[in-house]
Amino acid sequence: AQSVTQLGSHVSVSEGALVLLRCNYSSSVPPYLFWYVQYPNQGLQLLLKYTTGATLVKGINGFEAEFKKSETSFHLTKPSAHMSDAAEYFCAVSGATSYDKVIFGPGTSLSVIP
Amino acid sequence: DTGVSQNPRHKITKRGQNVTFRCDPISEHNRLYWYRQTLGQGPEFLTYFQNEAQLEKSRLLSDRFSAERPKGSFSTLEIQRTEQGDSAMYLCASSSYSGGSYNEQFFGPGTRLTVL
Numbered sequence: 462a463q464s465v466t467q468l469g470s471h472v473s474v475s476e477g478a479l480v481l482l483r484c485n486y487s488s489s490v491p492p493y494l495f496w497y498v499q500y501p502n503q504g505l506q507l508l509l510k511y512t513t514g515a516t517l518v519k520g521i522n523g524f525e526a527e528f529k530k531s532e533t534s535f536h537l538t539k540p541s542a543h544m545s546d547a548a549e550y551f552c553a554v555s556g557a558t559s560y561d562k563v564i565f566g567p568g569t570s571l572s573v574i575p
Numbered sequence: 576d577t578g579v580s581q582n583p584r585h586k587i588t589k590r591g592q593n594v595t596f597r598c599d600p601i602s603e604h605n606r607l608y609w610y611r612q613t614l615g616q617g618p619e620f621l622t623y624f625q626n627e628a629q630l631e632k633s634r635l636l637s638d639r640f641s642a643e644r645p646k647g648s649f650s651t652l653e654i655q656r657t658e659q660g661d662s663a664m665y666l667c668a669s670s671s672y673s674g675g676s677y678n679e680q681f682f683g684p685g686t687r688l689t690v691l
Contacts, residue, residue, distance in 0.1 A: 470615070497682075504579070504666060504682035505618070551617045562631065563680065565617030 463488045463554050465566035473572040480539040482569050484552030494535040495553040547573045579683035587689045595653045596686045600669030607650050612664040657690045
């Protein structure tokens with residue numbers, strides 16, 4: 462069985478400050494890991510993904526995440542927050558052999574304070 | 576734009592009524608997925624199709640729910656005898672499956688259902 466936990470349902474950062482959104486997963490098989498962003502009244506957009514290879518993955522809009530197997534974590538970071546980063550962020554996991562079924566975390570709402 | 580589209584975007588209905596949602600995937604995508612997202616939660620997998628074949632259904636998909644993809648293109652999700660607990664955002668996604676390698680799922684904007 463697979464599951465995802467996201468620490469902090471709401472995170473607020475000042476514009477220009479570091480963004481850190483935490484994600485821990487549970488998976489009985491090698492995982493594929495994802496971060497999605499959802500803006501109000503819009504669908505989900507893939508920010509970045511880890512499948513195999515390099516454990517530090519870079520995504521769109523300056524975001525990156527590091528897969529740490531020993532910690533079962535996949536935290537999302539961005540060095541400098543921008544007002545346009547305010548959105549809902551979802552961490553997700555799927556099995557490497559059945560990626561079709563993506564299991565999402567509960568989400569973290571990011572607010573950026575001017 | 577050739578992204579995933581969903582209609583209607585919003586649906587308000589009374590308890591006990593039937594509703595049907597439509598999803599048009601990206602044209603060359605052979606896989607189509609339905610998810611449900613309730614307020615404050617992440618999306619939950621409901622079902623997916625490869626071409627016209629429905630390959631997996633979540634236990635969340637009770638017998639009041641039925642999904643079809645008759646020609647392997649658009650899909651419909653019908654909910655019969657709606658209940659207030661069905662109120663949610665219903666998301667559709669599509670991907671291009673090619674022999675086991677990862678292919679990104681592209682999401683539509685969703686249909687928000689409110690059951691009164």
